[in-house]
Amino acid sequence: LSSEYPVEVDLPAPEELKASYDVVIIGAGGHGLATAYYLSKYHGITNIAVLEKGYLGGGNTARNTAVIRSNYLTSEGVKFYIESVRMFENLSNEFDFNIMYSGRGQLTLAHTDATVRAFRQRAEVNKHFGGRTEMIDRQQIRELVPSLNLDPGQIPVLAGLWHIDGGTARHDAVAWGYAKGAAKRGVEIHQLTEVQDFVVEGDRIRAVKTNRGTIQCGCVVQAVAGTSSLLMNKLNIKAPIHTYPLQAMVTQPFKPFLDPLVSSSALHCYVQQTSRGEIVFGGGSDPYPLYNTRSTLDLKESLLASAVEMFPFMANAKLMRQWAGITDMTPDYSPIMGLSPIDGYYLDAGWGTWGFKATPICGKTMAELVASGGKVPELIAPFGLDRFSRFQQVNEMGATAASH
Numbered sequence: 001l002s003s004e005y006p007v008e009v010d011l012p013a014p015e016e017l018k019a020s021y022d023v024v025i026i027g028a029g030g031h032g033l034a035t036a037y038y039l040s041k042y043h044g045i046t047n048i049a050v051l052e053k054g055y056l057g058g059g060n061t062a063r064n065t066a067v068i069r070s071n072y073l074t075s076e077g078v079k080f081y082i083e084s085v086r087m088f089e090n091l092s093n094e095f096d097f098n099i100m101y102s103g104r105g106q107l108t109l110a111h112t113d114a115t116v117r118a119f120r121q122r123a124e125v126n127k128h129f130g131g132r133t134e135m136i137d138r139q140q141i142r143e144l145v146p147s148l149n150l151d152p153g154q155i156p157v158l159a160g161l162w163h164i165d166g167g168t169a170r171h172d173a174v175a176w177g178y179a180k181g182a183a184k185r186g187v188e189i190h191q192l193t194e195v196q197d198f199v200v201e202g203d204r205i206r207a208v209k210t211n212r213g214t215i216q217c218g219c220v221v222q223a224v225a226g227t228s229s230l231l232m233n234k235l236n237i238k239a240p241i242h243t244y245p246l247q248a249m250v251t252q253p254f255k256p257f258l259d260p261l262v263s264s265s266a267l268h269c270y271v272q273q274t275s276r277g278e279i280v281f282g283g284g285s286d287p288y289p290l291y292n293t294r295s296t297l298d299l300k301e302s303l304l305a306s307a308v309e310m311f312p313f314m315a316n317a318k319l320m321r322q323w324a325g326i327t328d329m330t331p332d333y334s335p336i337m338g339l340s341p342i343d344g345y346y347l348d349a350g351w352g353t354w355g356f357k358a359t360p361i362c363g364k365t366m367a368e369l370v371a372s373g374g375k376v377p378e379l380i381a382p383f384g385l386d387r388f389s390r391f392q393q394v395n396e397m398g399a400t401a402a403s404h
């Protein structure tokens with residue numbers, strides 16, 4: 001923990017694995033822990049094991065750039081993410097634990113007429129469902145972010161999509177808050193416990209096989225982000241998930257100069273300043289599929305070039321850290337949530353580069369799904385795996401890209 005964040009996170013000592021649980025959740029990232037939290041707090045289900053092959057919150061939950069927003073394109077997406085942003089706003093109160101939520105707004109830059117048209121549509125859809133998003137012109141952008149270069153290279157900024165509800169939160173604290181709340185109610189969180197295989201009888205899941213033995217279970221929630229396709233393969237569940245690394249990096253600290261999050265779809269780069277003064281930036285996924293969390297020089301060079309176009313003074317900034325996560329991308333840039341072809345095996349997958357912001361609403365809706373024995377909540381019904389065979393994709397590609 002940094003000295004800026006002197007909070008102790010008390011979790012009970014790990015228990016022995018029991019032979020059986022009502023619910024097994026695979027993955028102690030934000031999504032798995034949130035599901036355990038809402039199940040235990042709001043549905044009275046506490047005989048739960050969260051199994052984590054590494055350490056709590058050490059997957060993409062620890063690696064993301066913490067962008068929270070709801071300015072998507074489809075009505076299905078906007079309704080879902082708006083609910084999540086609302087939950088984020090109250091999460092510190094819910095936990096009685098500071099997740100450092102900062103609702104400072106997100107600005108996305110349009111460099112072409114086509115993007116301006118698409119942004120108008122996003123602003124209207126967002127407003128229709130109660131979000132706060134509007135189009136702003138160059139002068140308003142200049143006032144909002146005085147240090148931004150409005151004429152980068154050959155692609156001047158034409159307008160901006162100003163999403164007042166955009167923000168960030170400390171991602172580790174979100175995982176810790178959910179873990180503390182779930183553990184307090186009796187949920188067992190077992191780190192260094194990898195699910196390696198399954199026992200299925202007929203069409204029903206019966207047990208998971210781990211490096212610490214076989215565990216019987218009433219049902220299973222899969223919330224493993226980057227390795228979703230690997231576990232689904234073991235159960236022969238077919239899903240159009242492709243797996244790519246996504247990198248991000250952070251500079252030395254600077255005096256505060258940037259309040260909103262700023263993102264450019266044409267430069268494929270987004271920039272934000274943390275409360276410690278560091279500048280975080282990221283972009284799109286690596287251009288080839290891989291299950292690996294290494295960083296590469298070519299990505300750093302191209303991303304830095306874009307960041308310097310946006311904020312020329314950053315040419316002198318020193319990089320302090322870089323990292324990557326493994327992302328499970330779907331063709332329509334929407335998640336895969338809900339039922340699977342195996343009875344009692346529930347999916348929270350396909351979270352790609354955009355799933356941190358959905359952590360609270362995923363936990364809440366996945367808990368409702370489990371507690372009801374498989375009744376899919378209306379909010380996540382559009383994201384079912386079967387949408388790909390019904391040709392009913394929820395296309396958020398244009399609203400995701402480099403903004404996450």
Ligand code: FAD
Nearest residue numbers: 027029030031053059060061064065067195325355356357
């Ligand atoms: P994770 O946090 O990855 O948790 C899954 C856990 O499952 C891991 O801890 C893993 O160790 C464990 N696991 C895997 N396999 C097994 C197994 N077989 N047995 C037991 N445990 C297993 N999203 C946003 O909304 N905003 C952003 O700004 C943003 N930026 C991002 C930037 C980067 C660089 C990256 C990599 C991602 C970004 N994302 C962003 C995406 C976001 O981080 C993820 O979608 C989200 O964190 C997924 O949460 P999760 O709990 O499902 O997964």
